[in-house]
Structure formats: structure tokens, C-alpha cells
Amino acid sequence: MKQLSDLLREAKANPPAARYGVDQVVAAGRRRRRRRNGGWAVAAAVAVAVMIGVPQVITRAGGRPPVPAAPAPVTTYTFRGYTVDGYVVKDPFILDVGAVVAGVGRSGAGEKSSVGSLTVYRPGVAPEHPLTGLAAAEPMAGRTAFYRTVDHQKILTWEYAAEAYAELATPEGEVSKADAYRIASRLVMGGGAEPRIALRVGYVPDGYRVMETWSSPGEVTRFVRSMTNIMLAPAASQKALLTNPGRMFNRNGSAPEGEQRFHDQLVIGLYPAGRTREQMPPEPCDEKSCMRVLDDDVSMLIVGGDLPIEEIRKVYESVTVVSDFTDDAGWYPLSAAVPPSARLVVE
Amino acid sequence: MSDREAGFREFVAARMEPLRGLAYLTCGDWQVAEDAVLSALAKLYVKWNRVDNPEAYARTAVVRAAIDETRRPWWRREQARSHAMPDSALSDDATGAIDERLRLRQALSGLPARQRAVLVLRFLEGLSVQQTAAALRCPEGTVKVYTARGLGALRQILGTELEAGHEAAV
Numbered sequence: 001m002k003q004l005s006d007l008l009r010e011a012k013a014n015p016p017a018a019r020y021g022v023d024q025v026v027a028a029g030r031r032r033r034r035r036r037n038g039g040w041a042v043a044a045a046v047a048v049a050v051m052i053g054v055p056q057v058i059t060r061a062g063g064r065p066p067v068p069a070a071p072a073p074v075t076t077y078t079f080r081g082y083t084v085d086g087y088v089v090k091d092p093f094i095l096d097v098g099a100v101v102a103g104v105g106r107s108g109a110g111e112k113s114s115v116g117s118l119t120v121y122r123p124g125v126a127p128e129h130p131l132t133g134l135a136a137a138e139p140m141a142g143r144t145a146f147y148r149t150v151d152h153q154k155i156l157t158w159e160y161a162a163e164a165y166a167e168l169a170t171p172e173g174e175v176s177k178a179d180a181y182r183i184a185s186r187l188v189m190g191g192g193a194e195p196r197i198a199l200r201v202g203y204v205p206d207g208y209r210v211m212e213t214w215s216s217p218g219e220v221t222r223f224v225r226s227m228t229n230i231m232l233a234p235a236a237s238q239k240a241l242l243t244n245p246g247r248m249f250n251r252n253g254s255a256p257e258g259e260q261r262f263h264d265q266l267v268i269g270l271y272p273a274g275r276t277r278e279q280m281p282p283e284p285c286d287e288k289s290c291m292r293v294l295d296d297d298v299s300m301l302i303v304g305g306d307l308p309i310e311e312i313r314k315v316y317e318s319v320t321v322v323s324d325f326t327d328d329a330g331w332y333p334l335s336a337a338v339p340p341s342a343r344l345v346v347e
Numbered sequence: 348m349s350d351r352e353a354g355f356r357e358f359v360a361a362r363m364e365p366l367r368g369l370a371y372l373t374c375g376d377w378q379v380a381e382d383a384v385l386s387a388l389a390k391l392y393v394k395w396n397r398v399d400n401p402e403a404y405a406r407t408a409v410v411r412a413a414i415d416e417t418r419r420p421w422w423r424r425e426q427a428r429s430h431a432m433p434d435s436a437l438s439d440d441a442t443g444a445i446d447e448r449l450r451l452r453q454a455l456s457g458l459p460a461r462q463r464a465v466l467v468l469r470f471l472e473g474l475s476v477q478q479t480a481a482a483l484r485c486p487e488g489t490v491k492v493y494t495a496r497g498l499g500a501l502r503q504i505l506g507t508e509l510e511a512g513h514e515a516a517v
Contacts, residue, residue, distance in 0.1 A: 004501070008471040011451040012368035016377050020385050022359045026352065028385055029392020114415055152459040172459065 019298070074346050075335050077192030078120055083107055084186040087179065089118055095195050096212035097346050098125040098242050104183065116170030120187065122346060123164035125242055129155050140184055147177060156180045160187060196331035198228040201268060201338050202318035205311050208232040208266060210344040213334055229269035232342060266305035268319060285309055290316035355395045359388055362402070366409045372467045373413035375456045383412035406472065407482040414460045454504040458497055465493040
């Protein structure tokens with residue numbers, strides 16, 4: 001008979017080397033205090049901006065819009081963040097050939113608040129959670145909707161336009177069904193910004209195009225975890241991606257039977273370093289990837305994928321990372337972050 | 348360095364590792380756990396002179412931060428993308444110990460984050476139902492239900508040879 005407490009102790013044994021020490025914690029605490037002390041100035045600036053923006057805000061909120069606008073160009077997100085009684089759908093942070101994704105939090109609970117995610121698929125793209133065999137729930141603005149539990153999540157899927165679906169996913173017990181419907185019903189298509197990326201790529205292999213970008217500048221002041229990623233693949237792979245939404249990164253051969261692996265991807269991203277520059281080998285590339293710890297000793301550039309290492313090295317050597325992650329105004333617009341031939345295109 | 352800061356530094360030096368383990372068991376990812384600890388301790392730094400029980404504050408903040416991270420929309424994609432991260436060095440443990448650790452980690456990862464947090468707070472940190480409810484800001488009844496469900500699920504995955512110790516209080 002084993003004690004659960006002993007098993008739990010055993011489960012957390014052998015941790016990897018810590019990335020942060022006491023000095024980093026104290027520095028983070030000082031930054032947090034400075035931000036809090038500076039909060040009044042920011043609040044005042046926001047108040048002015050809100051006053052200036054009142055006419056536009058009212059215009060937008062007034063026209064509750066189950067009927068979506070024309071699709072935005074693929075260089076921009078297809079919608080922007082909005083608020084609805086007690087919740088905030090944040091500005092999107094993932095743009096890919098099949099969908100746009102945004103986080104959902106509670107109003108007034110700060111940027112870190114998170115109660116789920118909203119994924120808006122492009123017309124004709126099947127949602128990640130299959131609808132086959134499901135009984136329809138109450139309609140959403142007159143259109144088909146489904147509500148069920150999948151992997152401890154409540155999933156509300158609805159048709160926001162003909163053959164176009166959106167999904168709101170929230171952990172069980174977090175958001176009521178009525179609230180989920182209210183959040184979903186306020187989705188307005190259009191008005192999305194262009195993603196800004198913390199790096200720029202000068203070289204991309206022939207035929208490769210952006211399939212997904214991931215950009216979360218708001219997270220940078222706390223974490224550097226994957227604040228920027230660009231995933232590219234041969235143009236011919238787009239169809240496979242669109243028929244397997246949500247499975248685009250499943251490249252380890254473990255996809256369930258009948259589902260395709262997504263081949264030949266190239267990922268360029270910034271990750272937590274987990275080591276210092278001194279701990280890195282002098283040669284940045286191994287057989288599958290190239291990486292280097294950046295000057296902050298906290299984040300790492302990784303370029304890797306299912307390509308010959310010579311190609312990966314060329315891509316790696318062509319990457320320029322912004323000098324200051326905290327200044328997202330200095331991040332590159334997506335259209336400037338990759339060569340024109342590699343821009344995201346929806347066919 | 349002020350006395351205030353010296354006291355905080357001493358606390359962090361002593362408690363950072365246990366808090367990292369606590370966060371890891373809650374979220375199942377060492378890097379996210381470490382980010383959660385950094386975030387929670389940064390909050391504690393700001394409130395250091397006003398918090399009566401820094402230990403309890405830090406524990407609660409870390410578990411909440413770790414739960415929050417697992418709710419983030421990119422969580423699932425990050426898990427799928429973890430192949431892109433550099434591998435950590437292999438440990439030199441005996442194979443059996445590694446197998447058992449992996450089994451329990453896998454079993455825990457199959458539970459919802461709040462159920463995991465309840466089990467960790469109760470059986471690793473030794474908190475009562477009342478203290479756990481306060482830490483997670485939920486009713487005591489919820490803690491009892493999550494404890495029973497979590498233990499049931501772990502027994503099913505690991506086999507029945509599991510002694511909870513606190514079960515009488517469930």
C-alpha cells in the first residue's frame with residue numbers, strides 16, 4: 001500500500017535546473033511594483049483615450065451583428081477583442097490558414113485572467129471538435145449551435161455564417177451555458193489588426209509559406225514562453241492542415257488512425273532558454289534544429305523542422321530578433337516579418 | 348539592502364524549490380510551473396510587508412497561477428509543440444523509479460487542473476478541507492467532491508494500492 005503523499009513527492013523529484021533565482025524574483029517584483037505605481041498615469045491616459053473613442057465604441061456596440069462583415073485580408077486577424085457583461089474576449093493572438101484564436105477572461109480581472117478561448121474558423125473549415133452525430137443545442141441568432149463536454153471543457157460551437165463555425169471552449173464549471181451563449185452572440189467579424197511579430201525572417205525555402213503565426217506581446221512582461229512563433233510549410237500542405245485543424249503540430253506519428261500527420265513544417269520561435277549563453281555548445285545547429293540563447297539570457301531563438309539542416313541553418317542565419325521585447329510597437333508587422341513569397345495565403 | 352528585501356530574499360531562497368514542485372504537480376510542466384512561481388512571488392514582493400502568512404499566500408498564489416496557465420488557450424498547442432523544446436538531461440535514476448514517476452505524472456495529467464490542485468494541496472501540502480477551500484476560493488463541498496473524484500480516478504489508473512491518509516476527512 002503506497003501513500004499518495006509519497007507518490008506526489010516522487011512525481012516532482014528530479015526537476016530540471018531552475019531558470020530563475022532569487023535575483024530574478026526580486027527584479028520581477030520591482031518591475032511589478034513600478035508598473036503598479038505607474039498605473040494611475042496609464043489609467044488617466046486610457047480614460048482620455050476612451051473619451052476620445054466614445055463615438056466609435058458606441059457605434060460598434062450598438063450594431064449587434066450576427067451577420068458578419070466581408071472576410072478580412074489574411075494579413076490581419078478576422079476579428080478583434082470585445083467585452084460582454086463580465087467577460088472580455090481579448091484581441092486574437094493566433095492567425096493561421098484555418099482559424100483565428102483569442103483568449104477569453106473576466107472583465108476587470110486583469111490581463112492574466114483566463115476562462116477559455118474563442119476560435120473562429122474560416123468558412124468551409126471544420127471545427128477542431130467534430131460535430132458529427134451531435135444533437136443541436138438552442139440556436140445562436142437563428143443559426144445551428146452545439147454545446148457539449150469534451151476533455152473537461154465545455155465547448156459551444158455555432159455557425160456564425162453559412163458553413164463557417166466558431167468555438168468557445170471553457171473549463172468545466174467556469175462559465176455557465178447562458179454566459180457562453182452571451183459571449184458567443186457578441187462576436188463581430190472584421191476590424192482585426194495585423195499581427196506583430198518579434199522577429200523577421202530574411203530567407204525561407206522555396207515554396208514555403210506561413211501557415212500560422214502566434215504573437216502575444218502582452219505576455220512578454222511576465223513570461224517569454226512562445227511569445228512569437230511562425231510556422232511555415234509547403235503551399236501544397238495547406239489542404240492537409242485545413243482538414244486537420246488543431247492537429248497541425250502532430251508530427252510525432254501518434255495521430256489517431258485516419259488522421260494525417262502534418263509534414264514538412266518549419267517552426268521559427270522564441271522560447272524560454274532553460275540555460276545561459278555560456279552553457280550552450282559553440283555550434284548552434286544539430287541535425288534537426290538551430291538555436292541560440294539571446295542576450296537577455298532568458299529567451300532562446302529556435303529554428304527547426306522536417307528539412308535538411310543546411311536549409312534550417314540558412315533560415316536561422318537570416319532571422320533578426322527585435323532588440324526590446326517589451327516594446328511591442330517595435331515588433332514587425334506580419335507583412336514585413338517574412339519575404340513576400342512566404343506570406344500567409346488562404347486558397 | 349533593506350530589512351524588508353533581505354527578509355523577502357531569505358523567504359524566496361528557502362521556499363522557491365518547494366513552490367516550484369507544487370506548481371509543477373498542479374500544471375504538469377516545469378517551465379510553466381517556474382513562470383507561475385515567478386509571477387506569484389513577484390506579487391508577494393509588492394505585498395511583503397502587508398501579508399501575515401507569506402507561506403500560505405505564496406502557496407495559494409502559485410497554485411492559482413499554475414491553474415490559470417493550464418486554462419490558457421495556447422496550452423494545448425504548447426503541449427503539442429513541446430517537441431520543439433530542447434530535451435532536458437536524462438536522470439540517472441533506476442528505471443523502476445522513473446517508470447513509477449512517469450505513471451503518476453501521466454495519471455495526474457489526466458485530471459482537471461482544479462482536481463489536481465486539490466489533491467496536491469491536501470496530500471502533499473497537508474492542508475485541511477477548509478484550508479484547501481480557502482486557498483482555491485471554492486466551497487468546502489467542492490473540495491470534498493474533487494478529492495473523492497481525484498482519488499477515484501488515480502486509483503483507477505494506478506491500481507487500488509493507493510493509501511490517501513486523509514480519506515476519512517473526505
